[in-house]
Amino acid sequence: MTQDKFIGELEQMLLLCVLQLKDDAYGSQIRSFLADKAQRDLSIGALYTTLERLEQKGLLSGRLGEATAERGGRAKKYYSVTGEGRQALFRSKEALEQLWQGLALQLAPQFDQGGCTR
Amino acid sequence: MTQDKFIGELEQMLLLCVLQLKDDAYGSQIRSFLADKAQRDLSIGALYTTLERLEQKGLLSGRLGEATAERGGRAKKYYSVTGEGRQALFRSKEALEQLWQGLALQLAPQFDQGGCTR
DNA sequence: GATATATTTACTACAATGTAGATTAAATGG
């Protein structure tokens, strides 16, 4: 076993969302944030399933919030990234950066498709 | 359907390896490159399966090389990244960068674990 | 205070990706 396993891309993204949202990181906020910043629209189910898995793996920790909702609704579950989660994120970032090394420029000029070819 | 689907992290990495290796991008080279640059060791099977899928999705294109091996051995299959592949890579990079935005610094100071807690 | 309604999480099932071990293919050297 490689011991330090890699995390999936969506998992990475959700960890980052939680970090960014700080004290306001719960389900629907996270979902909106992801859609807004990364143009990635998840269904409710997809979101919570992944959040749950991250918690089980110890990369996120969740605690139920008080019943302080303005309107109605069930209690929110607030998430925060654990030390292990931060480490996982950092490793993924490093790996990707190594592979992108010196490649950014060669990529852009090739973007000439996108529909109309004539 | 969201039309522009996201690719997995390993898929990203393999596409990047192929770009980096240019005219020398075939199985075992890619595998070595990945292990070297990103500390990610794949089994032979894991590698080729993913390469094959990328080809099927049109993100990679492969062509069999001549029988120019120095020693013995089967013909190599050389890969190159298609325009669609470059586009997919670019999108993933953009999304991740958006989410990392302004976060890099807050991460480093937290790296104090790693074994001894006392 | 019973019930409609809003907000949020949990459950269930399936598709796509990630992973590896064993096998096959094809070339060279003796």
Next chain:
DNA sequence: CCATTTAATCTACATTGTAGTAAATATATC
């Protein structure tokens, strides 16, 4: 030709990604 080397394919299963539906729980209303 047979052992050896190099490389790719096959088969099977684990992990992640995804979504639809249901359940929980608060407020509003009459």
